[in-house]
Amino acid sequence: NNQRHSNNDARRPPKTFMPTNGASRTSRKELLDLIGNNPGGHLDESSRFKFETKLRAYANTPNVDPSDVLFAIGSSVYGTNISFPVQEQTNGSKPSDEEEKETNIIIDFDYMKAFMKDVFLSYGVKPVHAETCSEVLIEADRRGIDSHGFGRLKPIYCDRMDQGILWPDKPIDVIKQTDTTALVDGNLGLGLYIGPHCMQMAIDKAKKHGVGFVVVQNSTHYGIAGYYATMATDAGCIGLSGTNARPSIAPTFGVEPMLGE
Template sequence: MWTSWWRTKHRIFDVVKYFVRNSGTVEDTPIVSLAECRRFVIDCMMAVGTPKHNAERLADNMVEADYRGLHGHGINRIEMFLSEVQHGSCDAAASPEVLNESAATAWVEGNNGLGPVVGSFCMNLAIDKAKNLGVGLVACKGSNHFGIGTTYVIQALKKDLVGLCFSNTSPVVAPTRARCPAIGTNPLSVAAPGMAEDNFVLDMATSVVSRGKIEMRRKMNVPVPLGWADPLTGALRPLGSTEENSSYKGYGLAICIEILCGILAGGHYGPYIHPVFTTETEANLAQCFVAIDPCFFAPGFQERLTDLTTILRNLEPSDPRKPVQVAGDTQRVHMKMIEENGGIKYSAEQLKSCENLAKSLDVKPLRPIKQ
């Protein structure tokens, strides 16, 4: 066998409408340690009344996002979470509760709590059930934006389990052949353990691009490429972008996730979810978390997974400068870079935004370790 060591909707739409295809790079900026990033998020959330343990769950998710290079869901999102709490559309002190359960399943009420708090609770519940029965499935309603799904599937990964999670989101994507948005970017994440930490870790939206990437380009004043959204309405497009390029696949995946989330758990779904950046009403997002124990199936799961990923990586690339990768490789490269640098590089715009935020909340500013 092969072996390896690898391991508000209008606001968004207006931004997209006025950008054209282009590219840009982030300038060299000061470095902020992971611990300092986490401290800053916790302090900000506690300043608006979030209990420390809940603020810590949110901070873990946001810092993990920036650590892995998923910047659209990192510290970039702190203002969104703060706004929801300050306006009362999210209860930062809430705790989830089980409404109904069997040996292998559970239905959870998130009580309008912070998404990362609800998500962590649900995945831990799914893990416990999988350890006993081989599989655990937990669906919840009454949740909010849960950040990166990677955080939850890694919870399962750390227990040598396969983890899956899904979430519905505010309607910013136009279905194939539609002009107006009616479904969310509806992300999915999957993690599976390989040998020597050669893990498969997938985190993706079912739209051409996540909403977070649009936000990041707006903050850095970098134009959005053509094909990401409808140039007239600003609605994001499903994976595939156009019908000719099989956008029905991304559209179909989004509905599959909606079936496992809003439809199964009884939360809001599709156009019933409030528009992005809205704080007047509760989101009532629905999510689904699955854990699978490979020990209940054929022996050698990790060996076979690493065998497959190694074969794929060793395929001759179409471009010699770009070797073949599998999901998780890019994140590992980024994490190694962060470790070598001693922290995360944020753009000048992000650092300025955090400085203004600190002043408004009367908390200690985000302090870089290198100028």
């Protein structure tokens, strides 16, 4: 059984708590250390409980900032919601709906990348591959391609590793190759490290022989195709990258989805 948590855990709704007036000795650093020292803690019941307890205590810290990213992590990763009372404005009125919508939480790209790397490491991905995987994903966010960045970490990669659809640390095998071509087997590993490996092979062949084509079988979702084309242009080459995809678009005048996107 490759599941890392039970179905009951997957269906459990996030818990919501209101801060109390009691003083707290939990510091922000304690929570950050808890995440950093155990990046896979959200998959463990006892670790989730420990994080929940400390987060609730931190919420009681005087003058704590409700927009602190730790509360967002608690909600989205650990399933613990801290519901702060609505603060009144100086005129005694509550913020309008539009004003509440304008409240954004800004998370630094480096922080997001480090978090994703820790998650990959917790699944058994090799450090060098975890670094590559997190870099491919965060580059999508840097370019404004939100559909293929941080938001895909759980549903596309973590969930599929949990389900045994893809694997965290499979070898990359070269089935056959010539000076300018290669056929590679990804063995259903993470496409996020298979893709960069194969594009680098193509670049090396092109640098030596003028052109390089590498085809991969048994790979998995590899993020944004533009990442790999950019690898080539950064190396002074012309880069092309493409992949198959599930049918999701109907042809012109068609009804049934037949084309990938």
